[in-house]
Amino acid sequence: MSLMALTFTIGWLIRKLGWYRLGHSIMTLAMLLLLLAAWAPVADNLLGPLESQYVAWEKWPEEQNIEAVVVLGGGWQPDRPWSITGRLSESSGLRLMEGLRLWHERPDLLLVVSGGGQDPKMTMAHGYAEAAEALGVPPESIVTLVSPNDTAEEAKSVRALLGEGAQVLIVTSASHMPRAMRHFEAAGLAPVAAPTHYLADRTEGLALAYWLPSARELRKTERAIYETLGLLAIQWEH
Structure with a gap:
């Protein structure tokens, strides 16, 4: 949205400078691209390939030697006068729900919840932990990683906790999973993907x-653009 608004403004300025045809063409292009970006066939085809790179976990395979279930941070609003589940964002709530579903099948494992925040006593990890305890996870099974502020830092914190080469189950949004897997592999871990929070292809094709x-x-x-740029940036980060 910001990119298209900037492009439209540049076109308007060029038009004001007297280059009417060029300015009008840029303004028209910006509006057309914005409409296409907001159209389901385009949006789903951009986001779908990212979300489909890893399949969802239906049940635990016996051959996997997982050491922990790791729920990656999203967003939350710690100062709101709402219940703990209401303070979690949509992506965070679904990530935690999937992490708890998988953890309840293997309650002998650690549940690692991650995410920093401006207030070191009210981080994303604290929000996850509070919600997990309210939903039946004993405090001794929960490990909070309160310092990471991005996915790369989350991977390094998990490596510091469990050691290099540890096999961990990563729970995050399906579109974020390809980038998360790259970061955890680059950190020397053996991540296994457990995606959730799917956005693409949720609208019936025949509906108006x-x-x-x-x-x-x-x-x-x-x-889709954000995650694609994030994947490209990893090449310079590692």
């Missing part, structure tokens, strides 16, 4: 809403 541009579809396109 599927063919009309919307803010929901624009969000998918923004997520």
Whole structure:
């Protein structure tokens, strides 16, 4: 949205300077790209390949020697006067729900919850831990990683906790999973993907809403661009 607004503004300025045809073309292109980005067929085709790189876990395979279930940080609002589940963002709530579902099948494992925050006593990890305890996980099974502020730092913190080569089950949004796996592999760990929070292909193709541009579809396109740029950035980070 910001990129298209900037492009439109540049076109308007060029038009004001007297280059009417060029300015008009840039403004028209910006509007067209914005409409396409907010259209479900485009958004789903951009986000779908990222979300489908790793399949969801239905049950624990016997041959996997997992040491911990690791739920990666998302967003939350610690100062809101809501219940603990209400303070978690959509992505965080679904990540934690999937992590708890998998942990309850193997309660002998550690549940590692991650995420920093501006207040060191009210981080994302603290929010996860509070919600997990409210949903039946004993405190002694929960490990909070409160210092990481991005995925690369989360991977390094897990390595410091469990050691190099540890096999861990990574729970995060499906679109974020390819980038998360790269970071954890680069940190010397053996991650296993457990994706959740799918956004693509959630609208029926025959429904009228599927063919009309919307803010929901624009969000998918923004997520796809963000994660693609993140994957490209890893090449310079490691």
